[in-house]
Amino acid sequence: MMKLGTSIPGLACALLLSACATDAPLLRPEKSSVVTLDSALAEANRLAAGGQQDKAVTLLRSAAGSYPADKAPWLAMAQMKFDRASYGEAILHAQEALQRDPSDQVGNSIIAVSGLRLSTRALADLSQQNNLSGSLRTEAQDLARVLRTSLGEDVLVPPPAVARKAPLAPAKRMAPVKPGAASSADPFGAIR
Template identity: 50%
Template structure:
């Protein structure tokens, strides 16, 4: 009987220890730091860009775009940064992302339009320099030029370059007609002269 009492006391003691262990409050799990607000992300990206850390700024904005998928601000900021650096293809892509979130955003639409025109202008200038602007490509470029003239209400998209007075006197003094000098200058200085 002594051994039965001893076993029951050991069992009670083990149960009490087990219950005491369960009753001890657990240490709270470390809290994950709160995600930065969109304003904080934009501020950090702006500070990084001003410090010349362009890649870091873009990475912060991409993270902001992932954390706040319905907000246009990170995409618009990336589009503006790419536009300012002359990376027009990327600027268009980011501006289109902003337009998916805010279809009427004037800045995003402007970035898409101006970036597209700059890319097109460069491509047309390259083709013109290579003398490969002919056929259907030429007629399509002329139609686009007409559409642009109508859109902005201008008769001429690219005004002719003005020559200084001294240059005009030299052309007249050399016996070359001013129109021929202007035509020769227009063919090299104005890649869009044929589209007027």
């Protein structure tokens, strides 16, 4: 039989060695699943097409955090917000994309059209309230002039087309009736 005093250090060593052996997997770093930008964009498109826009935007925000220098997640979020008529948010996301690529046409287009739609909505509301006067009216007219010049149009919104009546065609002249050529019983005899 062994004495209790000599077996305690051996038991302690055995416990320490077994503890190190079981903790080793916990100390190893886990392999993180790296999501590529293309796969994140594809998954976000799939979610959005399935009607899960909120999940798609959350995924795109995560992709934007993982790829901070890329404009693609921001443009995708801007387009989703634009499609849902959330023009203010669409503008914010498009501005983020333009910080990464100032010459991006899609980002600039989303900002321009979203801004015009917000302005149109606000002007319609003011017009209904009869509060479109003074400097606000002058500024709106100046903006309309800039838009007309930019678009190369004289009128931004043409009036409804008025149905014009086609002018009457001139009447055909009948050939002169030759005496004795037709009888009074045949009125079309002179035309033949």
